[in-house]
Amino acid sequence: MSTIIEAIDLKKTYMLGKIPVEALRGVNLKVDTGDFISILGPSGSGKSTMLNLLGALDKPTSGTLLIDGVDISKLGDNQLSELRLKIGFVFQFFNLIPRLTAKANVELAMSIANMNRTEHNKRTLELLETVGLKDRINHKPAELSGGQQQRVAIARALANNPKFLLLDEPTGNVDSKTAKEVMTLIHTLNKENGVSIIMVTHDQKLANEARRTVQMFDGEIQSDTVN
Amino acid sequence: MKTPDIFGYSFSAIKLRKLRAGLTMLGVIIGIAAIVALLSITQGLQASITDQLNQGLSANSLIIMPGGDTSGQEGLSINVGSGADSSGFNLYLSDTAEIENLSPDIDSALAIIQRSGYVASGNINRRVTIYGVDFATYAQVYSTFSAVTGTIPTNPQENTIILGSRIADPGRNGTQIITIGDNMNVLWLNATTRPPMNETYAAQVSGVLGTVGGFGIGGPSDTGVYIPLSTAESFFGTDTCDMIIVTLTNSDKATVDSVTNLIQEHFAGQVAVISPDALQSVLESIFSTIQLFLGGIAAISLLVAGVGIMNIMIVSLIERTREIGILKALGMKNRTVLAIFLGESVIIGLMGALIGIIGGWVLANVTATVLASGIFGGGNFALTPVLTPTVFLGALGFGVGVSVIFALYPAWRASKLKPVDALRYA
Ligand SMILES: Nc1ncnc2c1ncn2[C@@H]1O[C@H](COP(=O)(O)OP(=O)(O)O)[C@@H](O)[C@H]1O
Ligand SMILES: [Mg+2]
Numbered sequence: 291m292s293t294i295i296e297a298i299d300l301k302k303t304y305m306l307g308k309i310p311v312e313a314l315r316g317v318n319l320k321v322d323t324g325d326f327i328s329i330l331g332p333s334g335s336g337k338s339t340m341l342n343l344l345g346a347l348d349k350p351t352s353g354t355l356l357i358d359g360v361d362i363s364k365l366g367d368n369q370l371s372e373l374r375l376k377i378g379f380v381f382q383f384f385n386l387i388p389r390l391t392a393k394a395n396v397e398l399a400m401s402i403a404n405m406n407r408t409e410h411n412k413r414t415l416e417l418l419e420t421v422g423l424k425d426r427i428n429h430k431p432a433e434l435s436g437g438q439q440q441r442v443a444i445a446r447a448l449a450n451n452p453k454f455l456l457l458d459e460p461t462g463n464v465d466s467k468t469a470k471e472v473m474t475l476i477h478t479l480n481k482e483n484g485v486s487i488i489m490v491t492h493d494q495k496l497a498n499e500a501r502r503t504v505q506m507f508d509g510e511i512q513s514d515t516v517n
Numbered sequence: 518m519k520t521p522d523i524f525g526y527s528f529s530a531i532k533l534r535k536l537r538a539g540l541t542m543l544g545v546i547i548g549i550a551a552i553v554a555l556l557s558i559t560q561g562l563q564a565s566i567t568d569q570l571n572q573g574l575s576a577n578s579l580i581i582m583p584g585g586d587t588s589g590q591e592g593l594s595i596n597v598g599s600g601a602d603s604s605g606f607n608l609y610l611s612d613t614a615e616i617e618n619l620s621p622d623i624d625s626a627l628a629i630i631q632r633s634g635y636v637a638s639g640n641i642n643r644r645v646t647i648y649g650v651d652f653a654t655y656a657q658v659y660s661t662f663s664a665v666t667g668t669i670p671t672n673p674q675e676n677t678i679i680l681g682s683r684i685a686d687p688g689r690n691g692t693q694i695i696t697i698g699d700n701m702n703v704l705w706l707n708a709t710t711r712p713p714m715n716e717t718y719a720a721q722v723s724g725v726l727g728t729v730g731g732f733g734i735g736g737p738s739d740t741g742v743y744i745p746l747s748t749a750e751s752f753f754g755t756d757t758c759d760m761i762i763v764t765l766t767n768s769d770k771a772t773v774d775s776v777t778n779l780i781q782e783h784f785a786g787q788v789a790v791i792s793p794d795a796l797q798s799v800l801e802s803i804f805s806t807i808q809l810f811l812g813g814i815a816a817i818s819l820l821v822a823g824v825g826i827m828n829i830m831i832v833s834l835i836e837r838t839r840e841i842g843i844l845k846a847l848g849m850k851n852r853t854v855l856a857i858f859l860g861e862s863v864i865i866g867l868m869g870a871l872i873g874i875i876g877g878w879v880l881a882n883v884t885a886t887v888l889a890s891g892i893f894g895g896g897n898f899a900l901t902p903v904l905t906p907t908v909f910l911g912a913l914g915f916g917v918g919v920s921v922i923f924a925l926y927p928a929w930r931a932s933k934l935k936p937v938d939a940l941r942y943a
Contacts (some may be wrong), residue, residue: 347846347936367851375848381940384839389533401522402849446847 293356294453294486295321295344300353302339313339315509316353321454326480326487328497331506337490338458340506344488345456346373358453375403378447378455378485383463385443386431392418392442393427399449417445421475437468444475454486455479461496473499518853527860530833541829542869544822549873549916551815553909554880556808557902561885563804565900569730570796576768577624578658580735580791581616581761581780583608606787607757610750619779622765622772627654628758629735630749636684636720636742638701641694645684646741647703649749649758652679658762659736662743664724667697678703678720679743685725697722703744705753718752720744730899735760770794819915822869823923826862830927834858841931842939855932862924863917870916877912878904 302314313336321327329337342348343355346362355362357373365373386395396414401407418427421441423434431439440460447455457476461469473496479485489500497503498517505513518526531538574580583606613626630649635642653671656662662679663669669679678701685693695701704717729737737743750756763780765772777790834841841854881902888900 342937342940345846347940371845371848371850373848374846377848379846381846385843387840387843389529394529398526398844399847402518402844402847402853404519407519450848 292323293320294323294358295319295488296354296356297343298354300340300343300355301351302336302343302348303351312509314343314350317509317511319504319511319514321486321488323453323486324480324484326477326501327489327504328500328502329488329490329504329506330492330494330497332492335506336509337492337506339509341456341458341488341490345377345379346370347379375450376453378444378450378452380440380443380447380455380457380460382459383436383439385446386439388431391428391430392423392434392445395431395442396446396449399446403450405450413449414445417448418442420448420479421445422471435468436464437471440464440468440472441475444472444479448479448485452485454488457487457489459490459492461491461493469493469496518849518856523853523856524860524864527857527864530837530857531861531864534833537829537833538865541822541826542865542872544825545819545866545869545916545920546873546876548815548819548822548919549870549912550877550880551818552812552915553874553877553904553912554884554902555811555815556908557878557881557904558884558900559804559808559811560903560905560908561881561900563800564903566800567797570793570800574736574793574796575658575660575764576793577765577773578793579763579765579773579777579780581608581763581784582759582789582791583787584789606784608759608761608788610746610756610758612758613761615783616761616763616780619783620776622767622776624764624766625654625657627651627658627762627764628746629655629760629762630746630753630755630757631759632705632749632753634703634705636678636680636701636703638695638699641701643684643687645681646738647705647749648741648743649746649753650743651746652743655743658764661726661729662737663727665727666693667722667724669724673723673745674721675745675748676718676720677723677745679724679726680722681726681737681739681741681743682728683739684742685722693725695722695725697724703742703752707754709754716752735762816915819919823919826865826920827923827927830858830862830924831930833861834927834931837931838934838939838942841934842936842942845934845936845939851932854934855928858928858931859921859924862920862928866917866920867913869920870913873916874904874909874912878902 297317297319300314300317301312304311304313317340329340331337343350344357346357346365349363358376360373362370362373387398390398393414396417397410400410400413415424415427418424421444423438423441423445426434426438431442434442444460460476461472464472476487476489477499480487491497500517502514502516504511608628610628613628616626617623627650632647634645634647636645652669652673656669664679665682670677680695683689685695687694699722700719701722702717703720704715707714707716726737726739729739744752763776765776773792773794777792780788780790844854885900885902
């Protein structure tokens with residue numbers, strides 16, 4: 291198994307005016323291909339900050355972060371954008387472009403990656419079928435339930451065959467029944483399609499469903515256990 | 518991201534806010550319509566004046582007027598009715614004979630006496646310009662000096678008078694209120710006597726000219742009346758004239774220039790010699806100034822539209838902060854975000870400019886029709902608006918250019934948004 295993410299003494303400090311806020315205070319983490327990691331922790335413990343760094347949406351204040359072997363501190367805006375094409379991201383809510391249909395939202399990811407146009411259609415339908423929304427392709431986000439929107443977001447995150455999938459509280463905004471559906475989908479993707487997954491949650495039960503649980507507190511990793 | 522995809526995405530954003538896009542576009546539409554309407558009307562006007570000038574004065578003619586102007590081009594001073602300029606220089610009727618001897622290139626020289634006066638007949642009494650001319654020569658120089666009713670005799674009686682079309686038909690509706698053979702009193706106020714006194718004589722109408730139109734220098738006018746030169750000479754008690762029209766054997770530039778020089782030498786630079794060519798260039802420079810001025814005013818309205826575009830784009834940028842964050846999380850490059858926002862401005866500018874050009878063209882034609890109908894007076898103003906490819910492409914480019922330039926800053930700001938910051942915004 292190869293390593294896709296390696297974080298060494300990762301620190302992130304935000305400036306709130308003149309007051310520094312230490313969101314990450316030296317985090318070490320190694321993720322192998324095909325793994326399923328859940329990051330658990332109270333609100334404000336630095337989970338999202340961590341995920342944003344892993345998704346190359348931001349750069350660390352100090353420390354080293356290798357994504358697919360590349361040190362992201364050394365990358366410029368353009369190279370970071372290119373790196374993000376290899377990463378699938380799902381946020382807690384408002385993932386989708388409201389004016390575009392489910393299909394168009396998925397296709398958008400493909401056209402950003404300059405994927406051959408002739409493949410768009412077929413692949414989009416396959417992805418929406420995988421997430422169980424084959425009959426909702428022409429619906430706009432407002433015409434979909436919260437769970438359905440999250441599933442479209444997952445389909446879109448998978449559009450460019452990412453190296454790994456980052457999910458920031460994907461079930462934080464939906465009811466427990468829908469949460470279960472989404473979790474089932476995530477498990478399937480991990481087990482059957484071999485997609486590497488890092489998922490942030492503050493639900494202990496959901497966290498335990500992962501292969502490995504990382505517990506965060508106050509910007510540090512408290513424990514890292516295999517379930 | 519491929520260009521069609523970028524434009525498709527931009528278009529989907531515009532489509533979502535149709536009213537807003539429409540109002541933004543309206544600024545461009547109005548600005549471009551104003552530019553196109555003003556320019557196509559002035560260009561049409563220039564074409565029609567040039568056309569009338571060419572009809573009114575043949576290329577092989579020169580006009581001599583008092584007024585020391587060595588260039589004969591700029592600063593034309595036209596001293597109607599005085600026969601003298603401020604320096605006291607006069608053109609004399611006898612000068613025509615001397616001019617004819619100046620060069621073999623000169624075919625003939627024609628003196629014109631011109632005074633303000635009145636004609637009265639029955640219940641008609643109106644102000645006119647009275648021209649004293651040699652009928653035969655005048656008709657040779659100006660093709661428009663020909664009668665639609667009656668005749669213009671080559672050897673007129675002393676009391677023969679020819680009327681401009683609007684004198685005989687003031688309503689311009691085809692009803693002539695004067696018939697051939699009618700007598701009418703010609704009258705002018707002689708201010709050389711103390712006290713000034715009205716001089717008058719009875720003239721007999723021999724012919725009425727066809728409609729000439731509004732312009733032309735020295736040529737027949739719709740509001741003029743024409744009497745024989747000798748009659749004018751004794752009636753106005755003068756041996757000076759206001760204008761001498763010289764006809765050349767050819768219209769070569771070399772001939773025009775050399776004769777112009779000979780005449781200037783002869784009068785020691787105290788006359789203005791106007792050639793149709795020179796008039797043309799004066800007209801052109803006047804019109805380019807007018808166009809620059811009007812176009813400039815219209816362009817300012819387009820700049821206002823540009824500020825509107827910028828305003829809307831900044832609002833839209835703020836509203837779409839999270840969208841930009843999502844696009845960046847999906848791997849979109851900064852320059853593609855820039856292109857998407859600029860794409861929106863290109864679409865707005867392009868559509869606005871096209872609608873504006875059509876609107877401006879319609880406006881110009883409506884204006885021309887209204888002017889031609891004579892509702893605002895000013896004669897029958899035959900004017901065909903002209904939309905040159907330069908104006909068309911210029912308006913298109915200007916509309917798109919202004920939109921894009923004013924969208925640059927908001928688009929740049931959108932492209933520079935940090936993904937994490939954009940995503941925190943909900
Ligand atoms: N852009 C930012 N500017 C300032 N402080 C921030 C910013 N983002 C996060 N923080 C702070 O960093 C800490 C960790 O935040 P976050 O990673 O969002 O926590 P979590 O996702 O675990 O709730 C919090 O105290 C939060 O207020
Ligand atoms: Mg969070």
